[in-house]
Amino acid sequence: MITTELKLHNDVFNTDALDKAATRDGFGKGLVEAAEKDQRVMALCADLAESTRAHWFKEKFPERYVEVGVAEQNLMAVASGLANYGKIPFAMSYAAFSPGRNWEQIRSTVALNDVPVNIVGAHAGVSVGPDGATHQALEDIATMRVLPNMIVVVPADSEEARKATLAIAVNDKPSYIRLARAKTPIFTTLETPFEIGVPQIVYQSKNPRIGIIACGSLVYQSMLAAEELGKEGINVSVMNLSTIKPMNEKMITEFAQNVDHIVTAEEHQIHGGMGSAVAEVLAQHAPTKMSFIGMHDRYGESGSPDELLEHFGFTKKGIIDHIKKQLA
Amino acid sequence: MTDERIKELELKANDIRVSIIDMLEDAGSGHTAGPLGMSDLFAALYFEIMQHDPKNVDWAERDRLILSNGHTVPVRYAAMAHAGYFPIEELKTLRKFGSRLQGHPERHALPGIEHTSGPLGTGLGQAAGMAFGMRLDTNKQHVYCITGDGELDCGNIWESAMFAAHHNLSNLTAIVDRNNIQINGATENVMKLEDLSGKWTSFGWHVIEIDGHNIQQFVDAVNQAKAIQNKPTCIIAHTIPGKGIKEIENEFEWHGKPPTAEEEKRFLKELRTLRGKIEATHSQ
Numbered sequence: 001m002i003t004t005e006l007k008l009h010n011d012v013f014n015t016d017a018l019d020k021a022a023t024r025d026g027f028g029k030g031l032v033e034a035a036e037k038d039q040r041v042m043a044l045c046a047d048l049a050e051s052t053r054a055h056w057f058k059e060k061f062p063e064r065y066v067e068v069g070v071a072e073q074n075l076m077a078v079a080s081g082l083a084n085y086g087k088i089p090f091a092m093s094y095a096a097f098s099p100g101r102n103w104e105q106i107r108s109t110v111a112l113n114d115v116p117v118n119i120v121g122a123h124a125g126v127s128v129g130p131d132g133a134t135h136q137a138l139e140d141i142a143t144m145r146v147l148p149n150m151i152v153v154v155p156a157d158s159e160e161a162r163k164a165t166l167a168i169a170v171n172d173k174p175s176y177i178r179l180a181r182a183k184t185p186i187f188t189t190l191e192t193p194f195e196i197g198v199p200q201i202v203y204q205s206k207n208p209r210i211g212i213i214a215c216g217s218l219v220y221q222s223m224l225a226a227e228e229l230g231k232e233g234i235n236v237s238v239m240n241l242s243t244i245k246p247m248n249e250k251m252i253t254e255f256a257q258n259v260d261h262i263v264t265a266e267e268h269q270i271h272g273g274m275g276s277a278v279a280e281v282l283a284q285h286a287p288t289k290m291s292f293i294g295m296h297d298r299y300g301e302s303g304s305p306d307e308l309l310e311h312f313g314f315t316k317k318g319i320i321d322h323i324k325k326q327l328a
Numbered sequence: 329m330t331d332e333r334i335k336e337l338e339l340k341a342n343d344i345r346v347s348i349i350d351m352l353e354d355a356g357s358g359h360t361a362g363p364l365g366m367s368d369l370f371a372a373l374y375f376e377i378m379q380h381d382p383k384n385v386d387w388a389e390r391d392r393l394i395l396s397n398g399h400t401v402p403v404r405y406a407a408m409a410h411a412g413y414f415p416i417e418e419l420k421t422l423r424k425f426g427s428r429l430q431g432h433p434e435r436h437a438l439p440g441i442e443h444t445s446g447p448l449g450t451g452l453g454q455a456a457g458m459a460f461g462m463r464l465d466t467n468k469q470h471v472y473c474i475t476g477d478g479e480l481d482c483g484n485i486w487e488s489a490m491f492a493a494h495h496n497l498s499n500l501t502a503i504v505d506r507n508n509i510q511i512n513g514a515t516e517n518v519m520k521l522e523d524l525s526g527k528w529t530s531f532g533w534h535v536i537e538i539d540g541h542n543i544q545q546f547v548d549a550v551n552q553a554k555a556i557q558n559k560p561t562c563i564i565a566h567t568i569p570g571k572g573i574k575e576i577e578n579e580f581e582w583h584g585k586p587p588t589a590e591e592e593k594r595f596l597k598e599l600r601t602l603r604g605k606i607e608a609t610h611s612q
Contacts, residue, residue: 042461066460069494074453074487081457084435084443085392087464089457105450105484113435113444 002223003204007191013227018185023216024122026158027179028053030165031090035061041169042082044068044091046075051181052092052122072098073105079117080109088116088169095121095137095178103143110174111147118168119144119176125267126300126308127182127217136300142272144176145245151175151196152245154266154274156219157186160242163194171196180267182305184217197243199251203227205235210323211259212238213252215274218265218293218314225319234323244274252278253285261289261326267314270294291326293319329376329544335610337543340410341371342603345572347406347419349595352586355423358431361569361582362476363403365507368541369565370407373472376543377550382412385439391469392442392458396451396485397476397505398432399584404441405429413440449482451475452502456492459500459560470554474503478510481519486531492560493532500560501553502533505540507569509580528562540565573598 002008011017035041035057044066049055058065066082068075072093079091091098099106099121110117124137145152151173155161161179168175193200202219203226210229212222219240226236239255256262262282264275270292282288293313300308309315313322329337344367352358374380378391395404402422409416414428421427428438432446445451455473462469479485492500504524512518521527528535534556538545546565553561569583570576573595587595 063464066495068491069487071487071491073450073484074456074491077450077453077484077488078457078460078491080443080450081394081454081459082461083457084454085458085461087461104447105453108444108447109450109454 001204003201006193006200006202007189008202009187009189012187013224015185015224018187020183020185021158022179022181022183023155023158023161024053024179024181026155026161027120027165027177028056030162031057032060033162034166034169035064038088038169040086040088042066042087042089044075044079044089046070046072046093046098048093048122052120054092072102076102076105076117077109080113080115083115083117084113088118090118090120092120092122094135095124095140096135099140099143099176100137107147111149114149114174116172117174120179121176122179123181124178125180125216126295126312126314127180127267127305129182129305129308130302132302133299138269138295138300139272140178141244141266141268141274142276145277149174150245153196153243154178154215156216156240156242157184157188159186159188159190159192160194164242167194167196178216180217182217185220187220187223197246197248199239199241199243199248201237201255202240203238205230205237208235208237208258209260210234210236210263211255212236212263212265212319213241213255213278214238214265215241215244216267218267221314221316222265222319224316225323228316229320229323234327236323241274241278244277247277247281249281249285252281256282256286256288259288261291263291263293263323263326265293265319268294270296291322293322329547331610334543335606337371337375338368338606339603340375341367342599342606343410344371344403344406346596346599347409347416348402349587349592349599351402351406351419351422353589353592354420356586358402358423358586359399359584360586361509361576361579362397362400362505362507364573365540365567365569365571366400366403366474366505367571368543369474369503369546370403372543372546374407374411376547378472379469382440385413389469392455392471394442394451394455394458394471394473395433395445396473397448397479398445400476401433404433408440448476448479449484452485452488453491455500456488456497459492459497460495463497463499469499471500472503473500474505477504477506477508477515477521478518480504480521480524489528489531489533496558497560498557501550502560502562504562504564505567506564507567509569509583511583513580525564532559534559534561535564536561537564537566540567541571572602
């Protein structure tokens, strides 16, 4: 059953009843709200204002919008300078290019320099769709979480993306927020709490055999899978791990101690991503049998978002199939 | 500037050179040629040009000095110590475990270091970000960014050059240490940079070429840069790597090695002679 304290949508399993929006939309709203609250908030963009939703900020605060052109290395260097001077910059592009192309600038001028630049990686995952493999970032969680000082957040829906944006605007730390292009159900509400570093058990079963730890759009799909598996007598609980760094080792350990098997689910390479981060915690504190839903050492390809999500197993059906295979 | 003032600054540059030789020999590793070549520029920056307060390093009204070629930081440490940021004796801790004087500068290690640097090509963008923020706040401070010439091979530099010109960041001045050497040899053999002045001009910058060992020329160039209100300025400072020590001047092998104890003795003797020459020249 869903966890009532989280105040999720009251008809959460009726997908048709839920509004749908991309996490980039929630980010775009959150950015405007953050800018209304604090005039130090600025937006820098590498020629992708509309598709990263920076254009809403640009229309409202043109003087605080900085066009950088198709120059992701410079995007990060300029953001570092602004943050060092005292501003709160959000630097946005597609995740394939930032942090894809400018990792060294992020490492030395942002993370090692320890200045509060908020790195916004849009169009992450295969759900980017027809643009194909070049534009489907599947490595960014790994390359960002390995950096000391960096906060890594992957919002599960548009509303959580809005709250996460407001949270990283005030955390005074280098932060990475990972966003998707595809519209997905908004299953949290304005009242759902959000705090960086605090995972949420969004679906709790009695005596669960399986615990799913998911991030991004896989959280809602995992909830749907858990609901259906429960009807078949397979008890599953689901944790939304939207903060991948810092890891809440205590909550993950406790969650794993109550199940026989942990499944991690993310639209990312299985190597180095969220699942690996969970494995690092459990190997030390609560060795648990694990399996990984993610990209298995391959790139994506062109197709509609729904086709690709289905093909790579990032849907309710894919999760159910995966779990049944584990239990067979 | 009066002749007396120029003499004072040239003597400061000599003090900085002495400290560079001293600290690098103690460290047993580090870069010698670049810092010696930039000593006159640093004497002018810390003792004549920049608005700064060694006793109040976070002063909001300070000018910012971004050292994009972070490997030359011994010259900055030496200038800072002589300006009163920290005791001169601390220079001997350079590159040693637990030191505030990291091999490449660390913002959080030493107050007065504006940013962590060393990986080449990223300083100009950071300086442009600072300049953009200052202008937005209508603050009147100036941002100086020193780059090496070898690092102009980096694409990031030219992204930043386009950015600063596009946004008319006239409160930003780049100073290129044009010493013609990089690790693999002469810059023009490793990756041709000329026509360097033409490159900056075509990117939309005002360009001034100076003798980087002529303090008066440098101060004049900075004043000109500050007077130009519609574009950033690039000062190409022609310097001699290893300047002050004849036997190592222009030798690219000295880019990345320190003097031995014996060499130190010889070099310091030469700098004492140079000091005498500075005093004699300006008392005529």
